[in-house]
Amino acid sequence: MTAYADELSTALELADWAAGRMRARPTSVTTKANAADLVTETDREIERRVRAVVAERFPAYALVGEEYGGRPAADGAPTWYLDPVDGTTNYASGLPWCSFSLALADADGPVLGVVADPFRGEVFSAVRGGPALCNGDPIRCSDATGLAGEVVVTEWAAYRPWPGMTDMLDRLAGQMCTTRIMGSSALSLVSVAAGRAAGGVIGAFNPIDLLASVFVAGQAGADVRGEDGKQTLFPESGGIMVAGPGVADQVWEAWTGDSAG
Template sequence: MTEYEVDRALRVAVELADRACRTIRDTGGTGASPTGPVREKAGPADIVTDTDEEVERQVRAVLRREFPDWGIDGEEYGVEPGAAGAPHWVIDPVDGTTNYAHGLGWCSFSMGLAEPDGNPLLGVVADPWRREVFTATRGGGAHLNGSPVRAADHATLTGHVFMTEWAAHAHWPGQDALLAELADRHCTVRVMGSTALSLVQVAAGRASAAAIGAFHPVDGLPALLIATEAGATATPRLPAYDEPLLLAVPKVAAEARELWNRTVRPGP
């Protein structure tokens, strides 16, 4: 893709993020319940609201008009294939629907663009409540509300923050052992309820590391690019679908990876 195409795609994505955040703020949030019913998908811990669907419909309509040959993969409406060799969008309209549906002000809009092989080209993660928009393009660095952002310079996990998420309502394999090791190091763990928003805290310098048990491109790929463009290290560099992911700031990467390999990815 040309630099002009990526820049244009990023401009459109940021405009869509702003529109999505307004919709999210208007329909729910802290101290309020979202309008419309809350419905189950795979089970009681996997839910969807009218806002999830409305935001994704709005985004898809714009993308079909502006980039008709590109594919789309969205959390609520699945895959629309693009032309052969074309990039594809990934969209999570409300990442953290459970928080949103219960009036907890920690969710996000996540959107990215990837090559046919899955390598990310751009990422946008927007926090409606704090009015923060994280952006990145491959090789172009990471930004927060338009200003460059870098991962923290911490040299140890001790005394700092480690972000993670459950697998919906459940712990994922190795998570309990990892949390115990982090507790022994006096590293404070936070489970906040939005994969995309948790991962970008590493990019913002607020967390030393973050981990998830199952990588899904619709909510993980944009944040992965933002964090690595901010200087974080990813293990693996580009996870396969449902593969665990670890992010760490540079000086903590070796320590975090050693714990990771001992607890989550032990050898035979």
């Protein structure tokens, strides 16, 4: 039996339930840190259910969530990272590009990731040692060797460009590469895993909304790097890049302005 098989089964079960809940419009929309930082009752309802289920089935595990916080396990025990609705602004506005994101990490790093797209009926998943999947079928990142005519995805830092973002956009445009900013970091990065985008760069890594998609992309064969150029699925600071191996150096150079050679 695959390690963490029960945990993966639970994550897929929760993703399916959350996707069904997200297909209904929110009944309540409020704000948190500022007027652009939206939260809905759906965000909170999904997180409460996930917390209740994993606490019952895996009581020794920690959980860090977008809405109710938490801390990683201090003793190396597994920790869940949950974003109940990644892309809340889209969801609250009725734009069908948002996702449910749930990852699990242990002392050796991420062990599973699940990202659900409720409006396309797709669930992306991976477990340590296994392939990346979309609805149970294997997926692979792009085999592109150049950026001309390709797509690179990124996301705002909340509602603003992150430092260096506009420079990266200019460098990519100079290579005839199109950039897309869709509104859900998790869903954007699993698009790289599925080969729908050649690469993706997020200006600041947060495991709550990125660990699941980054892990799935890595299992799909993507080159995953931090700002220092080192391979990592869990950078301690800074942003993160995922890209098909054939364009990874080019995407990293566009992001940082430095030569990968």
